[in-house]
Amino acid sequence: PTERADATPLAGRTLVVSAGGTREPIDPVRFLGNRSSGAMGVALAEAARDAGAAVTLVGANLHVPAPDGVALVEVETTAQLAEAMEAHADADVVVMAAAVADYRVDGVSDGKRSKEEWGSQPTLTLTENPDILAGLAHRARQNLVVGFAAETEPDDTALIHRGRAKLARKGADLLVVNRVGHAEGFGDVTTRVSVLDASGVIAESAGAKASVARDIIDAIAEHLAPREE
Ligand code: CTP
Ligand code: CA
Numbered sequence: 001p002t003e004r005a006d007a008t009p010l011a012g013r014t015l016v017v018s019a020g021g022t023r024e025p026i027d028p029v030r031f032l033g034n035r036s037s038g039a040m041g042v043a044l045a046e047a048a049r050d051a052g053a054a055v056t057l058v059g060a061n062l063h064v065p066a067p068d069g070v071a072l073v074e075v076e077t078t079a080q081l082a083e084a085m086e087a088h089a090d091a092d093v094v095v096m097a098a099a100v101a102d103y104r105v106d107g108v109s110d111g112k113r114s115k116e117e118w119g120s121q122p123t124l125t126l127t128e129n130p131d132i133l134a135g136l137a138h139r140a141r142q143n144l145v146v147g148f149a150a151e152t153e154p155d156d157t158a159l160i161h162r163g164r165a166k167l168a169r170k171g172a173d174l175l176v177v178n179r180v181g182h183a184e185g186f187g188d189v190t191t192r193v194s195v196l197d198a199s200g201v202i203a204e205s206a207g208a209k210a211s212v213a214r215d216i217i218d219a220i221a222e223h224l225a226p227r228e229e
Contacts, residue, residue: 008052009221015053016088017045018098018132020060022078026124027109034099038062040148040178040191041097043213045070048093051217056091058084060098078104078129089136093220095146096133097176104129137171144224147172150180163196173197174223176216195219 019041023031038059045057046067055070060081066072075081078101085094103126137145147170153159159177167175177194192206195216202223205215 005218006221008050010048010093010217010224011052013053013092013224014056014088015048015093015095016056016058016085016091017041017048017095018058018060018081018085019045020062021099022060022081022101023076024078024101024104025108026105027111027113029112032101032103032105032124033061034101036099037064038098039064039209040213041095042066043209044095044097044216046210047213047217050214051221053093056088058088058098077101078132082130082132082135085132085136089139089141091143092224093144093146094136095148095220096136096172097148099150100129100132102129103127131170133172134170137173144174144220145172146174146176146220148176148178150178152180160194160196160201163194164200167196167198174202174220197223 020038021034021036023033025031042057042062042064045055049055049067049069056073057066057070058073058075058081059066060075073084075084081098081100106125106127133147147167149163149166151159151162153162159179163175163177175196177196179192190207191209191212193212193216194201195203203215203219205212
């Protein structure tokens with residue numbers, strides 16, 4: 001008889017995944033943001049649900065609908081995303097797929113700023129945001145912490161090298177390196193990823209986001225410690 005892969009390798013597990021891109025307010029009507037649609041994180045939430053996990057999706061300004069059957073927590077800013085992830089930090093699997101704004105704006109004004117106030121050559125002063133992933137990873141924990149890295153590095157060896165350095169810096173268990181180019185990533189239908197652990201590349205996948213998401217969930221399930229009976 002042929003071995004059949006477990007269809008629900010995450011049954012009985014909890015998983016939280018962040019998706020989308022955080023926005024940092026400048027004033028009540030303006031923000032600094034990024035182009036992340038949230039499609040990859042949403043696809044992961046769906047794949048994890050199908051794999052049997054109880055899924056929480058922390059969505060930051062999603063451009064795509066959240067899947068049925070997952071608990072959705074909507075956030076806008078990096079501070080809100082950090083708080084929501086902190087509240088679910090004890091999940092069996094924690095995935096940071098969101099594009100987090102690296103900086104926030106100092107001195108956000110309560111009212112909409114006029115051009116008169118801005119002047120002709122305004123400057124914004126920024127402060128670095130805390131690293132949510134590193135915060136979730138660098139603590140006493142039993143769960144699996146997974147990061148994402150969208151890289152534009154064209155050379156594969158250099159890309160993996162960067163990924164391994166980032167994985168070590170963040171203290172995560174796995175890092176999904178996503179190739180972003182003119183025709184790949186950020187809202188595109190197809191994508192190409194390498195999944196790294198401390199030993200190197202443990203999985204590769206390319207194609208539609210839904211199928212890549214299933215491969216990433218399989219790699220996560222294989223990496224989880226076997227359940228105690
Ligand atoms: N991340 C995070 N908090 C931040 C920045 C990034 O949790 N303030 C997470 C992202 O969600 C992703 C991983 O860290 O899972 C890698 O994001 P990336 O932007 O590649 O890492 P940075 O450390 O910000 O490095 P870079 O200078 O390349 O932007
Ligand atoms: Ca960054």
